[in-house]
Amino acid sequence: MGTILRDLLCFIPELTLGGLILIFLGGAVFLKKETQGSVLFGKVMFGVLGMVGILVLLQNLEPLYIFNRLFISDTYTIFVKVLVLSITICIYSFSFSSLKSEKVIGVELYVFILMALLGMFMVIGSNDFLSFYLGMELQNIAFYVLVSFKKDSLKNNEAAIKYFILGVVASGIFLFGASLLYGAVGSLNFQDIGNVLGASTLESSSGIPYALFGAGVGLLFIMVSFLFKVSIVPFHMWAPDVYEGSPLPIVAFLAFAPKVVILSVILRLWALLFSETTVFVASSVLKVFPPMIMGASLLSIIVGTFGAFGQSNIKRFLAYTGISHMGFVVLGISLGNYSGMHAALVYLLSYIIMGIGFFASLGALRYPPGFSRIGIVKDLSDLKGLSKTHPGMSFSLAILMISFAGLPPLIGFFSKLYLLLSLIETGFVGIAILGGLSSVVAAVYYLRIVKDLYFEDAEVSLEVVTPLSFFIPLFLSLGGTVFFCIYAEPVLLYVSILMKMLLGR
Amino acid sequence: MVIFGMMFYLFAGLTLLSAFLTLIARAPVHSALWLIFMFLNGAGLFVLLGSELLAMIFVIVYVGAVAVLFLFVVMMIKPQREVLKKEIKWYKRIPVLIGIFFGSEMVFILGGWSFVPVASTLDQLPSRVQISNTTAIGNILYTHYAVLFEIAGFILLGAMVGAIVLTKRAPKERYRQKMSDQVLEKKKNRIKICHVDIRKGV
Amino acid sequence: MDIFDGFPLLSLLIFLPFFGAVFVFLIPQTPGKTEKNIKNTALFIAGCTFMFSLLIWGQFDPSLGSYQFVENKEWLPGLNIRYSLGIDGISLFFVLLTTSLIPLCILGSWESIKHQQKEFLIFLLVLETFILGAFCVLDLLLFYIFFEGTLIPMFLIIGIWGGERRIYAAFKFFFYTLTGSIFMFIAILFLYFKTGTTSIPDLALYPFESSLQVWLWLAFFASFAIKLPMFPFHTWLPEAHVEAPTVGSMILAGILLKMGGYGFLRISLPFFPEASYRFAPYVCGLSIIGIVYASLVALVQRDIKKLIAYSSIAHMGFVTLGIFTFQREGLNGSILQMLSHGVLSSGLFLCVGILYERVHSRDIEAYGGIVSFMPLFSVFFMSLILGAIGLPGTAGFVGEFLVILGTFQVSPLMVVGAGFGIILSAVYMLGLYRKVVFGPVEKIRFQKLKDLSMREGSLLFFFVGCMFWMGLYPNSFIGALHQPISKILEYYGRQQDALVPIFKMKNSIVFNEREL
Known part of the structure; x- marks a missing residue:
C-alpha cells in the first residue's frame, strides 16, 4: 500500500x-x-x-x-x-x-x-x-x-476534418510502430527498450540482428507520428490548413503546447536511445536515424522558410514559420549530444516566449466596426500603417518580428547562436551556414511585416482592445525577448542541468 | 494441427478478402456488411490463438455496436455516388501504393523475425496454462495497468462530450417577445436623426 | 585615471543614449506641444554623451599600449563569452566621432523631420548606443551583436523618413549587410569552437593555421567589405544615400561606414596576418579600381547626393588601400581618412539637406547662382568641398597624403592610380560647386532663398572648424594612434621603416616568429 x-x-x-x-x-x-x-x-x-x-x-x-x-x-x-x-x-x-x-x-x-x-x-x-x-x-x-469549436464556419469545418483525419492517421502509425516494437523487444517501457536494444547489439554476432531491425522499423513509425505532431516536413501539410481554419487562441494553444509536449518526449527518448552516450546506435540499423531526422529537419527549415514567403493570411504565415522553427529545434535534437539538445531546448523556449507575445498582440487587433470583415485581424496586409495609429502595439510587434528574424541583441539571436554553435562543435559547418542563410531569407518576410507596420500607409484603421489580460502575456514576452541578453543565466543554467540529467552525465 | 493450420489460412484469407471487398464495394451498405464479415473472421483468428475473451469482445463491440451503427448511419445518408466518384478516382492510386509499401515491409520484417533473448522475461502476461485468459487480462488490466484503464475512461468521456458539443446546434431563433430586451433598448441603437435638405432625399 | 578606477565609464557611455531613448519613449506625445520638449531632451542626452566622451578622452593615456577603461564581466553562462569593454587610441577617435556627430544630427533633423519625430529621435539614440558599443567592445560576439544591431534603426530611419524609393533602398541596405554578416557570424562561432574564447585581445595572439586563416579572413572580409563598402560590393550605398533622409545619410556616411574599416583594423589584420598578406595585393587592386571607378561614375551624376555617395566610395578606397599597405603611414593615413571623411561627408550631406529643404530638388541642373542669395552657405560649402578634394590644410589632405606615402613604400605603381583618383575628385567636386553655386540665375524662385539660419550656420561652422583642426594639427590624433598601430604592425614582424614590396614577397614570408 x-x-x-x-x-x-x-x-x-x-x-x-x-x-x-x-x-x-x-x-x-x-x-x-x-x-x-x-x-x-x-x-x-x-x-x-x-x-x-x-x-x-x-x-x-x-x-x-x-x-x-x-x-x-x-x-x-x-x-x-x-x-x-x-x-x-x-x-x-x-x-x-x-x-x-x-x-x-x-x-x-x-x-x-x-x-x-x-x-x-x-x-x-x-x-x-x-x-x-x-x-x-x-x-x-x-x-x-477545440479545433472544431467554430461550428458554423465552413473553413473551420474543413480544418477540423483535416486535423482529425491526419491526427488519427498519425495515431494509427504510432500504434503500428509500437506493436512492431513490442513484438521485437517484448516491452514498451522506455528503459526496458533501451536495455534490450543495448543487450541485443552485444550479442548481435550470434545472429539476431533482425529483432533489432523490427525494433528499428517500429521506432521509425513512432518517430514519424511524432514528426506529424510537431509538423516537420514531410509531415507538415496539415499545419497551414488547420491553423487557417481555427480560432486564433486555439491556434496559439495548438502551436505551442502539444509541440512542447511531444518534443519533450522526443528529447527523453533521444537521450535514451540515440545520444552520444548510447553505444549501440553506431553499430546497428538505428544509426540511420540521426541523419534521417536531421535531413527532415533541414527540409522543414527550408520548406517553412520558403513557404512563408507567399502567405498573406496571418495564420498560414504562422504555420509556415512554425514549421521552420520546429525544424531548428529538431535539428538540435538530432545532433544527439549535450550541446545540441541544450540548444534545442533553449530554441524551443525562445520560440515560445516570442510566439506568445506575437499571438497576444495579434489577438488584441480587431477590425473596426462597419468594416467588411469582423473579428481578429486576418491578413498580414491589414497591419499596414499600424505605427501611425497604435505606435506602442506596432513597436512591440516590430521587436518580436526582429527577434524572430534572429537579429541581435534579442532572444531569437541567442537561440540561433547556441544552435549554430552546437552544429559547428559537432562538425556540421556546412549545415550551420545553411541554417544561417535560411535565417537571412526568413528575415526578408519578417522585415516585410516591419515594413508594413512602419513604412506603409494604413488601409484599415484597426482597433486595439486593451484589457489587462492581453498585456500581461505581451509584456512578459517582450521582457523575455529584450532582456534575455542581459540576464539569461538562470534559464540557461537550469536547461543545462536538465539536459545533463537526461543524458545521465 | 493440420486442421488448425487450415482454419488459420481460411480465416486469414477470408479476412483479407473481405477487407478488400469492403474497399471496392459500390454500395456503402455492402461495404459495411463486408466489414462485419471481416470482424467475424478476425474474431475467429483470436479463437485460434486461444484468447476467447478478445474474440468475444471483437464480436460484441465491433460487430454488435460499431458496425451496426455504421449500417444505421449509412442508411440515413443519401450517397451522391457519381459526384464522389470523379473526385475520388485520382486518390485511389495512393492507397494502392501505401498498401504495397506496407505489405512488402511486413514480408521483410516477418521473414526473418526472431526475439531478443531478454524479451521473453519482460512479458507481462502470465502463462496461459494455469489461468483462463479472462482472469489473466483482468488481473493485469486492473492491477498493473489500472491507471491506464482510468485514462481510457477519460478518453471515452472526452469523446462523448465532444461528440455532443459538436453535433448540438443552437436552437433556431424564434420570433418571440423579449421583454427585457425591449425595456433595455437604447435610443441611439434604433433611431437615427438625419438632417435632410429639401428636395434632396436622404 | 585614478578617481575613475573601477568605475564602468564605458558602459555608462554606451548605455546613456539607450536610457535616454527609453526616457524619450516615456514622454507622452501630444501633437504641437511636446515636440519641442522631446527634441530638447534628446539633444540634452546626446550632448551629455558627448561631454562624457570628452571626459574619457581627457582621462585617456596615449602612452599606454594596452586597452584602457577595461571592463570584464561574466555574461553568457556555460560559454566562455564575456562582457568585456575597453578602448585604445583607434576606438577612442571613432567614439569621439560618433558622440560628436549624433548631437549635430539631432540639430540637423530639427526641422527636416516632419512626422513621427519622437520615433526618429528614439531610433537615433538607440543607433548611437549600438555604434558606440561596436567601437568599445573587446569581445567578438559582442562586437557582432552591436555591429548587427545598427542595422535595424538604420533600416527604419531609411524606410520611414526616406525618399520615394525608400523601401527598396532600405531592404537593399539591410540584406546586403546581413548576408555579409552571416558569414562573419559563422566565422565567429567557428573561432570560438576552435579556440574556446571570443576575447579580441586573446584571439589576436592565437596562431591560426594558414589554411584556416584564408577561410576565416574571407568570411570577415565579406562583412567588412560590404559595410565599408569596397568596389564590387558597393551598389547598396548610392541607393541608401539617395533615399535616406539627410540625417540618415550623415550617420551612414559619417559613422556606419567606418565600422567596416574599424573591423579590418581590429579583427582582420591582427587575427589573420598571413591571410591578410596573401590577399593584400587583391585588396589593394580592388581599392585602386574602386577609387578610379567611383570617381569616374561620380563625374556623370546628376543627383547631388549620389555624387557625394560615389565620392564616399572613392574615399573609402583610400582607407582600404592604406590599411593593406601594412605601413605605419598607411594605417595612420587610413584612420585619419576615415575620421576626416566622417566629418566632411556628413557636412556635405548636411549642405545638400539644407539646399533640398529650400529648393526640393537634388538635381544638379536645377541649381545655379546660389551664391548671390546664400553667400554664407557658399563659403561653408566651398570649404567642405575643398576638404573633400584634399587641399593641404584641410582634413582630407592629411589622410590621403599619408595613405599615398604608405602606398609609395610598397608599390609606386599604385600611387599613380590613387593620384588619378585625387585629380578626378577635384574635377567632379569643383564641377559640382560650379554648377550649383555659380552660374547664371535662371530660376526666379531662387530669389526668395534665405541664407543659413543661426542653427544651420553654427552646425556648418562646427564641421568646418573640425575639418581645419584635423588638417592643421593632426598630431592631436596621431599621437594616440601610435601605440595601437605599433601593436598591429608587431604581428607583421617589422616596424615603421622596413620597406617590403608585398608583391614580391608572397612566397618568402615565414610566420614562425609569431609566437604566443
Whole structure:
C-alpha cells in the first residue's frame, strides 16, 4: 500500500485536473443559462490553473517511477509541466476575450482545455509507450474538439476534418510502430527498450540482428507520428490548413503546447536511445536515424522558410514559420549530444516566449466596426500603417518580428547562436551556414511585416482592445525577448542541468 | 494441427478478402456488411490463438455496436455516388501504393523475425496454462495497468462530450417577445436623426 | 585615471543614449506641444554623451599600449563569452566621432523631420548606443551583436523618413549587410569552437593555421567589405544615400561606414596576418579600381547626393588601400581618412539637406547662382568641398597624403592610380560647386532663398572648424594612434621603416616568429 500511496501523491496534479473536469461538467448541468456558466468558469479558470501549477511545483524533485514504471516524475517532467501550464495560462488569459469576439464560447471550452492539459501531463510524465499513447489520445480528442469549436464556419469545418483525419492517421502509425516494437523487444517501457536494444547489439554476432531491425522499423513509425505532431516536413501539410481554419487562441494553444509536449518526449527518448552516450546506435540499423531526422529537419527549415514567403493570411504565415522553427529545434535534437539538445531546448523556449507575445498582440487587433470583415485581424496586409495609429502595439510587434528574424541583441539571436554553435562543435559547418542563410531569407518576410507596420500607409484603421489580460502575456514576452541578453543565466543554467540529467552525465 | 493450420489460412484469407471487398464495394451498405464479415473472421483468428475473451469482445463491440451503427448511419445518408466518384478516382492510386509499401515491409520484417533473448522475461502476461485468459487480462488490466484503464475512461468521456458539443446546434431563433430586451433598448441603437435638405432625399 | 578606477565609464557611455531613448519613449506625445520638449531632451542626452566622451578622452593615456577603461564581466553562462569593454587610441577617435556627430544630427533633423519625430529621435539614440558599443567592445560576439544591431534603426530611419524609393533602398541596405554578416557570424562561432574564447585581445595572439586563416579572413572580409563598402560590393550605398533622409545619410556616411574599416583594423589584420598578406595585393587592386571607378561614375551624376555617395566610395578606397599597405603611414593615413571623411561627408550631406529643404530638388541642373542669395552657405560649402578634394590644410589632405606615402613604400605603381583618383575628385567636386553655386540665375524662385539660419550656420561652422583642426594639427590624433598601430604592425614582424614590396614577397614570408 505504501507504494500506491506514494504513486498517488506523485499523481496529485493529474488527479486534481481529472477531478476538476468532472466538477466542471457536473456543475454545468446545474447552471441556469449557458452564458452564466461560461462567465463563472472563465473567472474560476485562473485560480484553477494556478492551483494546478502550485501542485506541480510542490512535487518531489527526485526521479521516481510511479505506477509500475508507467510514469516517471523528476525535475525534467516538472519543468515541462510548468512550462506547458504557463503557456496555457498565458494563452488562456488573452483567449478569453478573443474567443468572445470569434463567437466561440461555452462551458465545454474550459472542460476541453483542462482535458488537453491532463492529456499533456500524462504524455510528459510517460515512461512507457502505452501510457504515452493514452495520454496523447486524451490530448488529441480534446484538441479535435477545440479545433472544431467554430461550428458554423465552413473553413473551420474543413480544418477540423483535416486535423482529425491526419491526427488519427498519425495515431494509427504510432500504434503500428509500437506493436512492431513490442513484438521485437517484448516491452514498451522506455528503459526496458533501451536495455534490450543495448543487450541485443552485444550479442548481435550470434545472429539476431533482425529483432533489432523490427525494433528499428517500429521506432521509425513512432518517430514519424511524432514528426506529424510537431509538423516537420514531410509531415507538415496539415499545419497551414488547420491553423487557417481555427480560432486564433486555439491556434496559439495548438502551436505551442502539444509541440512542447511531444518534443519533450522526443528529447527523453533521444537521450535514451540515440545520444552520444548510447553505444549501440553506431553499430546497428538505428544509426540511420540521426541523419534521417536531421535531413527532415533541414527540409522543414527550408520548406517553412520558403513557404512563408507567399502567405498573406496571418495564420498560414504562422504555420509556415512554425514549421521552420520546429525544424531548428529538431535539428538540435538530432545532433544527439549535450550541446545540441541544450540548444534545442533553449530554441524551443525562445520560440515560445516570442510566439506568445506575437499571438497576444495579434489577438488584441480587431477590425473596426462597419468594416467588411469582423473579428481578429486576418491578413498580414491589414497591419499596414499600424505605427501611425497604435505606435506602442506596432513597436512591440516590430521587436518580436526582429527577434524572430534572429537579429541581435534579442532572444531569437541567442537561440540561433547556441544552435549554430552546437552544429559547428559537432562538425556540421556546412549545415550551420545553411541554417544561417535560411535565417537571412526568413528575415526578408519578417522585415516585410516591419515594413508594413512602419513604412506603409494604413488601409484599415484597426482597433486595439486593451484589457489587462492581453498585456500581461505581451509584456512578459517582450521582457523575455529584450532582456534575455542581459540576464539569461538562470534559464540557461537550469536547461543545462536538465539536459545533463537526461543524458545521465 | 493440420486442421488448425487450415482454419488459420481460411480465416486469414477470408479476412483479407473481405477487407478488400469492403474497399471496392459500390454500395456503402455492402461495404459495411463486408466489414462485419471481416470482424467475424478476425474474431475467429483470436479463437485460434486461444484468447476467447478478445474474440468475444471483437464480436460484441465491433460487430454488435460499431458496425451496426455504421449500417444505421449509412442508411440515413443519401450517397451522391457519381459526384464522389470523379473526385475520388485520382486518390485511389495512393492507397494502392501505401498498401504495397506496407505489405512488402511486413514480408521483410516477418521473414526473418526472431526475439531478443531478454524479451521473453519482460512479458507481462502470465502463462496461459494455469489461468483462463479472462482472469489473466483482468488481473493485469486492473492491477498493473489500472491507471491506464482510468485514462481510457477519460478518453471515452472526452469523446462523448465532444461528440455532443459538436453535433448540438443552437436552437433556431424564434420570433418571440423579449421583454427585457425591449425595456433595455437604447435610443441611439434604433433611431437615427438625419438632417435632410429639401428636395434632396436622404 | 585614478578617481575613475573601477568605475564602468564605458558602459555608462554606451548605455546613456539607450536610457535616454527609453526616457524619450516615456514622454507622452501630444501633437504641437511636446515636440519641442522631446527634441530638447534628446539633444540634452546626446550632448551629455558627448561631454562624457570628452571626459574619457581627457582621462585617456596615449602612452599606454594596452586597452584602457577595461571592463570584464561574466555574461553568457556555460560559454566562455564575456562582457568585456575597453578602448585604445583607434576606438577612442571613432567614439569621439560618433558622440560628436549624433548631437549635430539631432540639430540637423530639427526641422527636416516632419512626422513621427519622437520615433526618429528614439531610433537615433538607440543607433548611437549600438555604434558606440561596436567601437568599445573587446569581445567578438559582442562586437557582432552591436555591429548587427545598427542595422535595424538604420533600416527604419531609411524606410520611414526616406525618399520615394525608400523601401527598396532600405531592404537593399539591410540584406546586403546581413548576408555579409552571416558569414562573419559563422566565422565567429567557428573561432570560438576552435579556440574556446571570443576575447579580441586573446584571439589576436592565437596562431591560426594558414589554411584556416584564408577561410576565416574571407568570411570577415565579406562583412567588412560590404559595410565599408569596397568596389564590387558597393551598389547598396548610392541607393541608401539617395533615399535616406539627410540625417540618415550623415550617420551612414559619417559613422556606419567606418565600422567596416574599424573591423579590418581590429579583427582582420591582427587575427589573420598571413591571410591578410596573401590577399593584400587583391585588396589593394580592388581599392585602386574602386577609387578610379567611383570617381569616374561620380563625374556623370546628376543627383547631388549620389555624387557625394560615389565620392564616399572613392574615399573609402583610400582607407582600404592604406590599411593593406601594412605601413605605419598607411594605417595612420587610413584612420585619419576615415575620421576626416566622417566629418566632411556628413557636412556635405548636411549642405545638400539644407539646399533640398529650400529648393526640393537634388538635381544638379536645377541649381545655379546660389551664391548671390546664400553667400554664407557658399563659403561653408566651398570649404567642405575643398576638404573633400584634399587641399593641404584641410582634413582630407592629411589622410590621403599619408595613405599615398604608405602606398609609395610598397608599390609606386599604385600611387599613380590613387593620384588619378585625387585629380578626378577635384574635377567632379569643383564641377559640382560650379554648377550649383555659380552660374547664371535662371530660376526666379531662387530669389526668395534665405541664407543659413543661426542653427544651420553654427552646425556648418562646427564641421568646418573640425575639418581645419584635423588638417592643421593632426598630431592631436596621431599621437594616440601610435601605440595601437605599433601593436598591429608587431604581428607583421617589422616596424615603421622596413620597406617590403608585398608583391614580391608572397612566397618568402615565414610566420614562425609569431609566437604566443
